[in-house]
Amino acid sequence: xxxxxxxxxxxxxxxxxxxxxxxxxxxxxxxxxxxxxxxxxxxxxxxxxxxxxxxxxxxxxxxxxxxxxxxxxxxxxxxxxxxxxxxxxxxxxxxxxxxxxxxxxxxxxxxxxxxxxxxxxxxxxxxxxxxxxxxxxxxxxxxxxxxxxxxxxxxxxxxxxxxxxxxxxxxxxxxxxxxxxxxxxxxxxxxxxxxxxxxxxxxxxxxxxxx
Amino acid sequence: xxxxxxxxxxxxxxxxxxxxxxxxxxxxxxxxxxxxxxxxxxxxxxxxxxxxxxxxxxxxxxxxxxxxxxxxxxxxxxxxxxxxxxxxxxxxxxxxxxxxxxxxxxxxxxxxxxxxxxxxxxxxxxxx
Numbered sequence: 398x399x400x401x402x403x404x405x406x407x408x409x410x411x412x413x414x415x416x417x418x419x420x421x422x423x424x425x426x427x428x429x430x431x432x433x434x435x436x437x438x439x440x441x442x443x444x445x446x447x448x449x450x451x452x453x454x455x456x457x458x459x460x461x462x463x464x465x466x467x468x469x470x471x472x473x474x475x476x477x478x479x480x481x482x483x484x485x486x487x488x489x490x491x492x493x494x495x496x497x498x499x500x501x502x503x504x505x506x507x508x509x510x511x512x513x514x515x516x517x518x519x520x521x522x523x524x525x526x527x528x529x530x531x532x533x534x535x536x537x538x539x540x541x542x543x544x545x546x547x548x549x550x551x552x553x554x555x556x557x558x559x560x561x562x563x564x565x566x567x568x569x570x571x572x573x574x575x576x577x578x579x580x581x582x583x584x585x586x587x588x589x590x591x592x593x594x595x596x597x598x599x600x601x602x603x604x605x606x607x608x
Numbered sequence: 609x610x611x612x613x614x615x616x617x618x619x620x621x622x623x624x625x626x627x628x629x630x631x632x633x634x635x636x637x638x639x640x641x642x643x644x645x646x647x648x649x650x651x652x653x654x655x656x657x658x659x660x661x662x663x664x665x666x667x668x669x670x671x672x673x674x675x676x677x678x679x680x681x682x683x684x685x686x687x688x689x690x691x692x693x694x695x696x697x698x699x700x701x702x703x704x705x706x707x708x709x710x711x712x713x714x715x716x717x718x719x720x721x722x723x724x725x726x727x728x729x730x731x732x733x734x735x736x
Binding site for chain 2: 453456457461466467471474500
């Protein structure tokens with residue numbers, strides 16, 4: 398009997414994993430934001446350029462979902478002028494105060510968890526991992542959150558000559574190492590987070606066609 | 609008409625169709641992301657950033673697809689350069705196109721007007 402239940406439970410949990418989790422949009426739809434304020438990003442990577450570079454990638458995919466997005470560079474500079482140049486301070490400030498300052502319906506907080514290039518013998522693996530959190534500007538409640546990780550590893554096609562392949566791989570790895578291509582990965586991460594099924598944010602008021 | 613002509617015609621039609629779809633994007637971003645990235649990469653070249661934003665607006669206005677935030681971003685870049693009268697002009701454009709920006713644009717316009725007023729006083733006292 399115990400074994401029978403074990404099988405049922407195992408089956409249920411396996412089946413549970415297969416069905417795609419449906420996201421609960423109740424809070425988001427209740428808040429119904431029209432405008433979203435993107436504040437400077439908290440950086441948990443060692444790349445000091447990551448927050449600014451990543452900030453440059455986020456406006457387009459979010460505005461293309463139909464929201465009014467405050468100009469990120471102006472917002473960053475105004476916060477700096479107010480003594481909030483440290484993104485950690487901004488992320489810990491009361492949401493309602495930030496939202497009121499700009500007249501925003503909601504605030505998007507992004508944390509850069511990973512922005513690195515891992516060097517292996519013949520290849521370089523580039524990783525960008527971001528977590529997103531949108532809070533309602535009136536109540537301060539979290540209304541949407543998601544983590545997105547993008548990994549890039551240069552692939553080379555086999556030429557049939559093992560030594561030639563190794564040389565090409567080493568050359569590719571060296572190129573990636575010299576200038577890791579973080580920005581395209583960040584762009585992809587943002588696009589997926591805001592527009593892909595299973596995580597996307599609901600269409601905003603300006604969206605003409607929901608593709 | 610031989611096979612290669614058919615092929616060329618096919619490519620032509622296919623290109624037309626795909627470019628036709630691509631042109632129907634809601635906003636004319638004109639690589640705003642790339643331009644902002646360049647600005648953060650070379651922060652000393654602020655003139656280039658201003659010029660880039662000006663072009664985004666110029667191009668976007670042709671089709672009426674200036675993206676949200678761009679008038680304000682440009683206005684703020686002018687504001688940082690000390691060009692307050694023109695900054696106000698673009699803050700007002702943002703405000704009238706996007707009502708969501710009203711609160712922050714009102715603040716920015718007031719700030720710019722205060723600075724213009726203060727500068728005039730300094731000029732007057734210098735003359736006196």
